[in-house]
Amino acid sequence: MSTPLYSIPGSTPAASAAEPAPTTCATSGARTVGEVLAQSQVDAVIEELDHDLVGLAPVKTRIRDIAALLVIDKLRTNLGLQAQAPSLHMSFTGNPGTGKTTVALRMAQILFRLGYVRKGHLVAVTRDDLVGQYIGHTAPKTKEVLKRAMGGVLFIDEAYYLYRPENERDYGQEAIEILLQVMENQRDDLVVILAGYKERMDTFFRSNPGMSSRIAHHLEFPDYSAAELLAIGERLLKQQNYRFAPGAREAFAEYLERRLHQPHFANARSVRNALDRARLRQASRLFADRNRPFTAEDLSSINDADIRASRVFQGGPVTSSP
Helix, strand or coil: CCCCCCCCCCCCCCCCCCCCCCCCCCCCCCCCHHHHHHHHCHHHHHHHHHHHCCCCHHHHHHHHHHHHHHHHHHHHHHCCCCCCCCCCCEEEEECCCCCHHHHHHHHHHHHHHCCCCCCCCEEEECHHHHCCCCCCCHHHHHHHHHHHHCCCEEEEECHHHHCCCCCCCCCHHHHHHHHHHHHHHCCCCCEEEEEECHHHHHHHHHHCHHHHHHCCEEEEECCCCHHHHHHHHHHHHHHCCCEECCCHHHHHHHHHHHHCCCCCCCCHHHHHHHHHHHHHHHHHHHHCCCCCCCCHHHHHEECHHHHHCCHHHHCCCCCCCC
16 A cells, blocks of 8 residues: 555544444454454344435345445455455435434444444534635645544535536546545545435536545435325424324425425425424414423324414415426
């Protein structure tokens, strides 16, 4: 391995981190898939992914495939068949709210438990965290982020904003060059995941073939169906000890059908925002009844009216196009 041009020797705790197991499981003596899984407990992470995320069947399949590759790679290493760790840098493409950051957290845990990263934390950043506004500012910012991410996973959201060829005074290219060096020369201590809209990421990779050549796994995150979004909404309410009162679930299903065809829809993120607003309307409704003693059911129920007060219902009937 060549001497890295940009060496990032250490790491500080990440601001956004997964919760890895206390120590990396030793798999050096494993000879079967079952032994690696038992020692690393990777199956538990995959089961959590299945349980925590609605839908995303193709993404979950790819995660299992990558986990299988890493498990077999461990067995090959134990028998002296593998000399170099596989490239694990990834690209996650899809619309907002499709679970990319959540899957990145789980991937960090899988990599940690199998010993491919030392810490298993996730550092999530955007262009503003990497690129400076004047000469000499970008390299220190980028190196500091890389230092924090070492031993784990660096998740760069909307990575295409790093490249702005129309602005000759833009410093994003400097950050890209530093990233390229570290992704190649220190890939045994850092996994980089680039994320964003598919079309823009495709353009970014065409404009930066060096970056494209370092990405080993491309995962596409599909939009959620209306039924999946409704299931997500019910899970979000349950997590906060709320529930739909009779008629409210049907109202929210109709809300989703309408909202899906409006601009700036962001999948699970829009579902969460809609339920936050429904909780505000519920709180206002209850607050107005100052002398009534409330039951736990009163305080935890989202009613039909709390949903239908949304501006989404002020439009016309649902259509099949935006």
